[in-house]
Amino acid sequence: MFDKLNSRPADSLLALIKVFQADDRPGKIDLGVGVYRDTMGRTPVMRAVKAAEQFLLETQDSKKYLGPEGDLQFVRLLQPIIFGKSPKFTQRLVGIQTPGGSGALRLGAELIQAANPSAKVLLGTPSWPNHAPIFSSARLPVKEYAFVDLMSQQVKFESVVDALSSAREGDVVLLHGCCHNPTGIDFTMEQWRRITELLVTHRLVPFIDLAYQGLGDGLEQDAAPTRMILDVVDEALIAYSCDKNFGLYRERVGALYVMTRNVDDIGKVESNMAALARVNWSMPPDHGAAIVRTILESEEMSAMWHAELEEMCLRVNGNRAALAAASPDLAFISRQRGLFSNLSVSRETAVALRMSHGIYMADSGRMNLAGMQPTDADAIVAALRAEGCL
Ligand code: LMR
Numbered sequence: 001m002f003d004k005l006n007s008r009p010a011d012s013l014l015a016l017i018k019v020f021q022a023d024d025r026p027g028k029i030d031l032g033v034g035v036y037r038d039t040m041g042r043t044p045v046m047r048a049v050k051a052a053e054q055f056l057l058e059t060q061d062s063k064k065y066l067g068p069e070g071d072l073q074f075v076r077l078l079q080p081i082i083f084g085k086s087p088k089f090t091q092r093l094v095g096i097q098t099p100g101g102s103g104a105l106r107l108g109a110e111l112i113q114a115a116n117p118s119a120k121v122l123l124g125t126p127s128w129p130n131h132a133p134i135f136s137s138a139r140l141p142v143k144e145y146a147f148v149d150l151m152s153q154q155v156k157f158e159s160v161v162d163a164l165s166s167a168r169e170g171d172v173v174l175l176h177g178c179c180h181n182p183t184g185i186d187f188t189m190e191q192w193r194r195i196t197e198l199l200v201t202h203r204l205v206p207f208i209d210l211a212y213q214g215l216g217d218g219l220e221q222d223a224a225p226t227r228m229i230l231d232v233v234d235e236a237l238i239a240y241s242c243d244k245n246f247g248l249y250r251e252r253v254g255a256l257y258v259m260t261r262n263v264d265d266i267g268k269v270e271s272n273m274a275a276l277a278r279v280n281w282s283m284p285p286d287h288g289a290a291i292v293r294t295i296l297e298s299e300e301m302s303a304m305w306h307a308e309l310e311e312m313c314l315r316v317n318g319n320r321a322a323l324a325a326a327s328p329d330l331a332f333i334s335r336q337r338g339l340f341s342n343l344s345v346s347r348e349t350a351v352a353l354r355m356s357h358g359i360y361m362a363d364s365g366r367m368n369l370a371g372m373q374p375t376d377a378d379a380i381v382a383a384l385r386a387e388g389c390l
Helices: 012-022 047-059 072-083 100-115 131-137 157-165 189-201 219-232 263-280 287-297 299-326 328-335 347-357 374-386
Strands: 029-031 093-098 121-125 142-146 172-176 205-210 236-241 254-259 340-342 359-361 366-368
Touching (some): 029 366, 072 093, 100 205, 100 254, 100 263, 121 131, 121 157, 299 374, 347 359
Parallel strands (some): 029 359, 121 172, 205 236
Antiparallel strands (some): 236 254
């Protein structure tokens, strides 16, 4: 039967990891896959994570199964970080541990499909390239609309308003809670307010992807739009990732939270999430979630985590400032947030930047600004000038 399969292209972003590793030019710069790098160019295990691992090594006395919902203490301890101390919707909120933010998106998509198979997912483009395939493979139709004009680096807010205004009741709106991937362009609070009104008026269901909390303007500020929306809508889903803000990438640590209209629906949602997890991955991997739980249970480790996350956030924003200072044409980069900015360049140009200058960005023109040093700014600007991008 396998002879009937067609080969599928490798994910071009993930393929770039190996191409970069194989390049032995000394000045190469990795602006590809979205991982944080420190001033030495390393993606370190965070100090609090090391401390938590040490603690687990010494104290963990069993690795017996926890169940499809994973580590519920991990799920509970994340809640105040995401939703605030005592939000009024706490009673209508239920969560489950998932393998990374991708697992949360997939589980959420399957839950929507089970609850409302006729729902469409509205997706502003460009978006993370895996968003549309995750929803489509859960048999949910994806309706794309233009979110940003890359030439001007501006939100196409009219297009956002049109898309939401013409959606049907019950349709789902995928929103990047902060640090938009791939553009770094977040809505202003004024725009978030308008979006919230539209969600309420048209009875749409927000599905918020929150994968970079703390790497934009800080943990609290980055959660503000999510909290504002949840305060007023009836139902919502939140896919949360600890990959970046805890530096746990390959451990695959995430959670899916669902806010229901009525407290009575919580049990139904909980049992459906558990059943869907069971047929997908049975139970989520424990180690990464146990690390996060251990950190959040300890005042000392929490303080270490907060401090290091703040350092990371400052470093990324420092890199943004360095690029903006190196060329007025890149001034927009300092106004954007999170790991990414997306230049308006062709695939050919992205390849030329790689081949001729050793500057690796995604074929789409997305740059991971956490991958550079401030001292790389001039080389990046010179390469962009040489390829006619500036
Ligand atoms: C990225 O966007 O670079 C990361 O989220 C890694 C991934 O899985 O694509």
